[in-house]
Amino acid sequence: MSETDPKIEAYAHPNRLVTTDWLAEQIEAGHVGGPDGIALLESDEDVLLYSTGHIPGALKVDWHVDLNDPVSRDYVDGAGFAAVLGARGISRDTTVVIYGDKSNWWAAYALWVFSLFGHEDVRLLDGGRAKWIADGRELTRDVPTPTPVDYPVVERDDAPIRAFKDDVLAHLGSPLVDVRSPGEFSGELLHMPDYPQEGAMRGGHIPGAASVPWARAANDDGTFRSRAELEAIYLTEQGLSPDDDVVAYCRIGERSSHTWFVLTHLLGFEKVRNYDGSWTEWGNAVRVPIEK
């Protein structure tokens, strides 16, 4: 059940990414869905996009409704995660493939949250929803009805891949990657271009951060750039090394999940943390240092 695409085989963790061709074959062969099959999940910015048509056999997982704690600014706990996965018929050893809109931002975000709970086999669909549609492949409005299973209650382990504000303060001077747009990095914009103002009191970036907008890791069709192209950006140009301790951030942690995925799984960096508080925390926090 693995990819044999040469571009994907070249990545550090080739088992973390699948092509639309591969997925189409798995669907054709009846390997998607069912108690022993691959679980296919769509994770979008727009909560209704799945309902307008999705890849056959896909179930929806929503970042706001399913993966965020409804009260505290945090992710669901072990019991909440178990409920979300169990209801979708996903067991601890199920292969999960996630795809989504917006160049897979929310899919990468979901994959990162799955990783906080140590779900072993979770992969992204290269190019996401847009690539599947651009390929001219089928979408359906039929929603599968999985048989619920008991997913174990696993305690979330944040430390290895998640950074909090205090971690970032302690990390100042070590590699930080700001993946926002250049206008957000310079402090000219307090939010993404074309996006709602999401309330940061201050503009700029965390001192010492390098500006590497997430989109540089993606091709125009939303697929990831090749390993050689990614190495040229992050290793040669930015001077990062796979054994560096790196923190990535953006505005709320979704675009930096994309970069976290690139550094961790495509380039094999061993210690990359996503600072999900990101600019909506840092730009509002009192007396943290800011560079413009």
Add this chain to the structure above:
Amino acid sequence: MSDSSASPVPLPSALAEIADDFTSANNDLKLQLLLEFSDGLPPMPERYAGDLSRLERVDECQSPLFLTVEVGEGASLDARVVNLFFDAPPEAPTTRGFAGILHEGLDGLSAAEVLAVPDDAPMRFGLAAAVSPLRLRGMVAMLSRIKRQVRAKTAV
């Protein structure tokens, strides 16, 4: 929910009916209803097509949405009819769904009736749990811009 010691300002009847449909539905059905409003949102008429500069952009929406308001002639605010026009791409069904609700609930009402719609109307559909409160901001922004345009276009 909020403390409602004073009785809330009522919604116009068409919007109230839609709110009833939503509040009596479970979360899955709410999304289904919202999808129907998204699918049913009328296209922007020819006279606006291709000229987004004449439309107001609602920045608070997650995805781009443009809207404009036309107010008919009449002797008073009660006599002047309001028509609403929206443009949002199919990749933004939630935004389209919000627009569809406002279109079905408000289009054709008088200026006086539109201006009397309470600002918290978007909170009366029970949608916060189904789509998240953050996403609902888009609908709040649409309503406030509609009312502002009506106010501006009826100012003497």
